[in-house]
Amino acid sequence: MTWTAERHWPVLAQGLAGRLRRDSAGDWDRFIHHPFVRSLADGTLPEEEFRRFLVQDYLYLIQYARAYALAIYKGATLEDMRSASAIVTGLLDTELALHIAYCASWGLTEADMQGQPESLELLAYTRFILDRAQTGDLLDLIVTLAPCLIGYGEIGARLHADPATRREGNPYWPWIALYSGEKFTGFVEAGIRTLDTLGARYGADARYPMLLSEFRTSVRLEAAFWLAGQSGPL
Numbered sequence: 001m002t003w004t005a006e007r008h009w010p011v012l013a014q015g016l017a018g019r020l021r022r023d024s025a026g027d028w029d030r031f032i033h034h035p036f037v038r039s040l041a042d043g044t045l046p047e048e049e050f051r052r053f054l055v056q057d058y059l060y061l062i063q064y065a066r067a068y069a070l071a072i073y074k075g076a077t078l079e080d081m082r083s084a085s086a087i088v089t090g091l092l093d094t095e096l097a098l099h100i101a102y103c104a105s106w107g108l109t110e111a112d113m114q115g116q117p118e119s120l121e122l123l124a125y126t127r128f129i130l131d132r133a134q135t136g137d138l139l140d141l142i143v144t145l146a147p148c149l150i151g152y153g154e155i156g157a158r159l160h161a162d163p164a165t166r167r168e169g170n171p172y173w174p175w176i177a178l179y180s181g182e183k184f185t186g187f188v189e190a191g192i193r194t195l196d197t198l199g200a201r202y203g204a205d206a207r208y209p210m211l212l213s214e215f216r217t218s219v220r221l222e223a224a225f226w227l228a229g230q231s232g233p234l
């Protein structure tokens with residue numbers, strides 16, 4: 001049976017997150033069903049392409065962490081601040097560690113990665129995020145940053161459940177395992193709950209068209225980001 005979010009992980013389809021996801025359906029599918037994702041699942045992605053992608057992704061995560069740090073600053077309650085802080089810590093301690101470990105296996109140091117030029121896909125996505133994070137309120141910020149969290153959660157869960165995903169001898173299995181692991185899944189569910197809490201508090205219904213536009217722009221930038229490493233020099 002093909003894995004579907006609505007049936008196998010219904011929380012993805014619920015609340016404000018579910019509404020945004022449904023209302024960006026075409027772009028959402030182009031993001032999560034991208035050929036790059038398929039080639040990670042079957043292990044056919046050339047190592048060089050993954051390496052270039054991961055270097056760009058490492059640089060992306062640094063900017064993403066800066067944007068999320070603004071969510072701590074903008075939090076109106078201690079609970080808001082703790083939830084944003086947990087995401088920033090997870091990012092800096094767990095997610096970046098995967099990138100660092102992969103890159104170390106290719107003989108690349110963190111200094112090598114930090115010295116790489118930023119691709120246009122990376123620049124467009126992170127500067128869009130940072131703009132919304134700085135000029136919007138906490139709800140704009142969390143909505144703009146949500147596709148990254150929810151999309152990778154959905155991709156991880158789907159690839160983990162798909163019998164066509166190659167586990168043995170697939171060099172990309174640690175990447176899939178990270179995004180389908182319990183710890184990460186917990187983050188995704190907490191993020192979806194936070195969207196509902198903030199949506200109610202900041203009046204999401206009345207400003208839904210703007211929120212959808214922010215969400216969809218991030219989804220389109222996510223879809224484009226799979227090819228962020230394509231023109232990289234490394």
Ligand SMILES: Cc1ncc(C[n+]2csc(CCO)c2C)c(N)n1
Binds near residue numbers: 060225
């Ligand atoms: C382009 C791109 N988009 C999403 C993620 C996944 N991701 C990045 S930060 C974050 C939230 C905290 O874990 C998540 C899920 C990625 N690595 N690269």
